[in-house]
Amino acid sequence: MRTTTKVLPEDARAHHRSMVLQRLFHGGPSSRADLARATGLTRVTVSDLVTTLVDEGLVTELGPSPTGRVGKPATLVALRTRDHQLLAVDLTDDLVLLGAVLDLEGEIVARRSVPSDGRTGEALVDAVADLCRELVTVATRPVLGIGVASPGVVDEHGTVLQAPNRGWADVPLAQLLSAELGLPVHVANDADAACLAELTYGGANGDGLLVLTVGQGVGAGIVLDGTLVRGTRHAAGEIGHVTALDERDSRDDAPLGLPQRCACGRTGCLETVLAVPALRDRAAGDPEALAAVGRRLGIVLAPVVSALNLAEVVLSGPPELLDGPLRLAARSTLRNRTMPVISEDLQLRMTALGEDGALRGAAVLVLSGQLGVT
Amino acid sequence: MRTTTKVLPEDARAHHRSMVLQRLFHGGPSSRADLARATGLTRVTVSDLVTTLVDEGLVTELGPSPTGRVGKPATLVALRTRDHQLLAVDLTDDLVLLGAVLDLEGEIVARRSVPSDGRTGEALVDAVADLCRELVTVATRPVLGIGVASPGVVDEHGTVLQAPNRGWADVPLAQLLSAELGLPVHVANDADAACLAELTYGGANGDGLLVLTVGQGVGAGIVLDGTLVRGTRHAAGEIGHVTALDERDSRDDAPLGLPQRCACGRTGCLETVLAVPALRDRAAGDPEALAAVGRRLGIVLAPVVSALNLAEVVLSGPPELLDGPLRLAARSTLRNRTMPVISEDLQLRMTALGEDGALRGAAVLVLSGQLGVT
DNA sequence: TTAGTTAGGTAACCATCCTTACAATTGGCG
DNA sequence: CGCCAATTGTAAGGATGGTTACCTAACTAA
Structure with a gap:
């Protein structure tokens, strides 16, 4: 049975508040009347919400808008995007902890990083906390919260259920950091x-988006209907260890050679052909081999794309490896192996965010957790 | 940008009403105090809701409950499941339109069916309307609404965007039937x-469920987080035309023979090996061939199961074809090609609903649309 | 018989949103 | 030049729906 939860008036209020913030975030400065039209609320209600937002310091009045039409000129209100900051931490890399201070526009104001020096377990938690403390001192504006992007399986409360390479199992990271720093942590x-x-x-399409991250390992994040897919055991997106190459495949896709043993103990996982080390070792600079990897990727993605009727698949990782024969082969394989209704509208492209995808995403965690902005 | 919608107090009311109905539907007769505890609402609020539900005739008081504990004995209230009925229509079959009258328990009270006689387009819509009219006369209790399960791509408003075999394109079926019959139609x-x-x-797990229907064609429905996945173009689940067999596969999986041409114009689609006609022609009674089909199915499902971290995959179709070597081969292939975290908790089983899956599902459309019960 | 516990109802209150009405300010038109 | 229509933002009053606090009824255990 689905368990829903009751809705209090204050929940409705919070929801409407988020709608207003959302609109200001994406639509830029607007008048109260604009906001009312966009949200479906009345001008009265919007005025009231804006008043509280101004009191909280999140929003400010810009003054009268350049009037083109008849009627009283509107006074624009805007999100104070430069007057608040948030902290983002990216733990994806094995060797270094990346941190940054961002403003609400998503602009990176400052970066800090520390070598991980092979730390794991509690020591690594401490190192993350230290990095956060440093970021707090670097911030020049009030900090709304901290976002952390971690490898491994993470539940909705910010507990890292398992991250073998970091020596973490059931580590309530959000709770620990929040207690340590006195800030909301996501x-x-x-x-x-x-x-x-x-x-x-x-600017991706929230109706059906899959982002494939290619680094030390291979992972995926999926958004459907504007929300992340989490999975029964919070392990959705763990696509790196699907078999992508078995003995018979390798006979025809010769450039790939035989299926390799994977760190997970099995053989022929997607990671063994697509992770960055594998690509560098066995395919870099060889268009044929890169295309062969792309074909394997296309074959793995075809059922997912079809089952979910995705709008976009985005690749995140080194462009010199991904954005060429690999991507093109994946795309044509995808088209060849799915029906037109599915492949017609499908985009397969590189991320426009470069290396900062996870870091910027950590910032989004705070935006969405604290302001309800997506 | 995600567009959310405002929440009025009456929406909250409707939501709470659904929560109470949901609880009564799944938990059976309960006292008002039970309902309050289960929903998190106050006894006052629940009492109020129950009063209106009694006034509407949906709920009735059963009298004092057999008291086991101290205190005033509770008076049980129950959903009047036998005093309301709903109509369900299943258009899956090429040759016959299936209809039924069900009560709120999901018990089928009466069945009616008409041969489709090759009708398509408007004529078919008329035939469906006629069938519904007959069902209305057969019903012995007030009818809450009509649910229709149709092949093809259907949007959230009940418009059939495309169903080639039925000659339907952009047919607002729900709207047409509702106008014709004066009842809510889903x-x-x-x-x-x-x-x-x-x-x-x-009793399936709503956190991650995929139901694969095997009949004339092959389709899938997916529920994540308790809600259906619809896809950008409402085509989610269209997995029957993913390539499942190419030239090199057939060399090793000899029992399947060469990839066959599919109705969709392409070659080697999942349907060409897994749809009932294909199974009957080329695999029925041959365990080796059935297992080979199961392996192809496992290979196609592995990426989906991994990406979504599903809890259950349910097969719906003729058990004599599916529930044997095919299912077992699919299951072991699935295990072999996914990482343990994914496959550990995964069930791959037959439906317990027999042939009536789509018909019962049509009834659920009404339950969920009219009462908010899932 | 009395104390304690549980169910269910009533009354007063609070939060939120809506509708209606109004002041302020502008452009266009006679 | 002055009036009207359009538009923005605010104020007052009403409707909805929830909460807390308190009351009575009915039962068990001592």
Whole structure:
């Protein structure tokens, strides 16, 4: 049975508040009347909400708008995007913890990073906390909260259920950091974060988006109906260990060679052909081999794209490896192996966010957690 | 940008009403105090809601409950499941339109069917309307609404965007039938309906469920987080035309022979090996061939199961074909090609609803549309 | 018989939104 | 030049729906 939860008036209020913020965030400065039209609320209600938002310091009046029409000129109100900041941490990399201070536009104001020096477990948590503390001192405006993109399986409360490479199992990271720093903390899987970043800053289609992150490993974040898919055990997107190459495949896709043993103990996982180390070792610079990897990727993605009727698949990772024969082969394989209704509207493209996908996504966690902005 | 919609107090009321009905539907007769505890609402609010539900005739007081504990004995209230009926129509079959009258328990009270006689387009709409009219006369209790399970791509308003075999394109079926019969009408894709039936009557896990319907064609319905996945173009679940067999596959999986031409114009689609006609022609009674089909199915499902971290995959179709070597081969292939975290908790089973999946699902459309019960 | 517990109802209050009415300000038109 | 229509933002009053606090009824355990 589906368990829903009761709706209090204050929940409705919070929801409407988010709608107003959302509109200001994406639509830029607007008059109260504009906001009323956009949200469906009355001008009265919007005025009231705006008043509280101004009192909270999140929104400010800009003054009368250049009037083109008849009637009383509107006074624009705007989100004070430069007057608040948030902290983002990206733990994707094995060797270094990346941190940044961003403003509400998503502009990176400052970066800090520390080598991870092989730390794991509690020591790594401490290192993350130290990095956050440093970021707090670097911030020049009030900090709304902290977002963390972590590898591994993360639940909706920000507990890292498992991240073997980090020595983490059931680590309540959000709770620990929040207690340590006295700020709201939101933690999510790195691929999920990259997916949110694509949605918020990359202009992606929230009706059906899959972001494939290619790095040390291969992961995916999926957004349907504007929300992340989490999965029964919070392991949605763990697509790196689907078999993508078995013995018979390798006979025809010769450039790939035989299926390789994967770190997970099995053989022929997608990671063994598509992760960055595998690509560098066995395909970099060889268009044929890159195309062969692309074909394997297309074959793996075809059922997912069809089942979900996705609008976009976005690749995040080194462009010199991904954005060429690999991507093109994946795309044509995808087209060849799905019906037109599915492939017609499908985009398969590179991210426009470069290396900062997960980091920007960590920022989005805060925006969405604290302001309800997506 | 995600567009959300405003929440009025009356929406909250409707939501709470649904929560109470939901609880009564799944939990059976309960006291008002039970309902309050289950929903998180106050006893006052629940009492008020129950009063209106009694006035509407949906709920009735059963009298004092057999008291086991101290305190005033509770008076049970119950959904009047036998005193209301709903109509369900299943258009999946090429040759016959299936209809039924059900009560709110999901018990089928009466069945009616008419041969489709090759009708398509408007004539078919008329035939469906006629069938509904007959069902209305057969019903012995007030009818809450009509649910229709149709093949093809159906949008959220019950418009059939395309159903080539029925000669339908952009047919606002729900609207037409509703105008004709004066009752609320809900239309959904047949596989989606089967999926909802599995959720409501089959006790399936709404956190990650895929129902694969195998008949004339192959389709899938997917429920994540308790809601159907619809897809950008409402074509989610159209998995029958993913390539499942190419030239090189057939060399090893000899029992399947060469990839066959599919009705969609392409070659080697999942339907060409898994649809009932294909199974009957080329695999029925041959365990090796059935297992080979199961392996192809497992290969196609592995990426979907991994990407979504599904809890259950349910097969709906002729058990003599599906529930044997085919299912077992699919299951072991699925296990072999996904990582343990994914496959560990995954069930791959037959439906418990037999042939009536889509029909029962059509009934669920009404339950959920009119009462908010899932 | 009395104390304690549970169910269910009533009254007063609070939050939120809506509708209606109005002041302020502008452009266009006679 | 002055009036009207359009538009914005605010104020007052009403409707809805929830909460807390308190009351009575009916039962069990001592």
